[in-house]
Amino acid sequence: MRGFLLLPAAALVAGACTTGSGAAPTASAVVAKIATGGNPCGVAGTAGAVWVTDATQGELLKIDPAANQVVQRTKLDATPCELRSALGSLWVITQSGRLDRVDAATGKVVARIGIGAVTYDVAFGFRSIWVTNREGKTVQRIDPTTNRVVKTLRFPVGKPAGIAPAGGYLWVGDDLGQAVFRLDPRSYRFRPVSTRGLSSSWVAASPGAVWVSNTASDTVSRIDPRTRKVVAVVKVGHSPVNLDVVGGDVWVPNDRGNTLSRISIATNRVVETIKTDTNPAVVAPVDGEVWASMFDAGTVWRIKPG
Secondary structure (H helix, E strand, C coil): CHHHCCCCCCEECCCCCCCCCCCCCCCCEEEEEEECCCCEEEEEEECCEEEEEECCCCEEEEEECCCCEEEEEEECCCCEEEEEEECCEEEEEECCCEEEEEECCCCEEEEEEECCCCEEEEEEECCEEEEEECCCCEEEEEECCCCEEEEEEECCCCCEEEEEEECCEEEEEECCCCEEEEECCCCCCEEEEECCCCCEEEEEEECCEEEEEECCCCEEEEEECCCCEEEEEEECCCCECECEEECCEEEEEECCCCEEEEEECCCCEEEEEEECCCCEEEEEEECCEEEEEECCCCEEEEEECC
């Protein structure tokens, strides 16, 4: 599921913990493996619910975390993946040229917004929704009050991938390059920042840090957003993709290695490696837990960090 382009491509986890520092942390626990069928991709949490997209069926699934069961399915535009919860809505990017806005209270689509070609990721920041369009080579800004695109920006080089706000800017990955781009939401200027990695695709943020999955070099780079310098490069599993921050750790799905890597923000070291089902795609924080989609396996894992 590398970069989610549809192209030719409850138990304690015993022995799953490895560490790159001193004493090993407490092992995390897989508390549920929820069968969704299809190809689960994006994950997001709202009050009392976890939402998962099914890329092949074109659906948004609502999971009741109290029962660990799918309780609702909503039809979306074709080939949905990443989604973001913001402003009482779920914003779901699809690879069919539309961004679907779903009311989180009802699970119903309330707007379908025309966007670019093969959309990769979506973020909320600076009172706007932002999407990256890989094949269209653009980043678009959407006004959530009107559900309209208000700015389309040409990506400077390569193909835009993940996007996340941090330090007063947006940070955009390049699926083909060795840098991320810092985007000023006021001037709309892009500035490249070297990652010291290959295919610097996916981006997440913690206080004072930007984290980048370098998919082709099996590493994660930590960037200081103030100095725009790499302060650590962490070796993870094979083909790291849609990483996210949960508590004091960065969780990284390695989609061709069938593992999740847990990086300590305090030490910049991998402190745990968890074997997973095939093709882990996306991780998301929900109430202090990690929810991870397994694209090829048709399951979503619920993990309580150790």
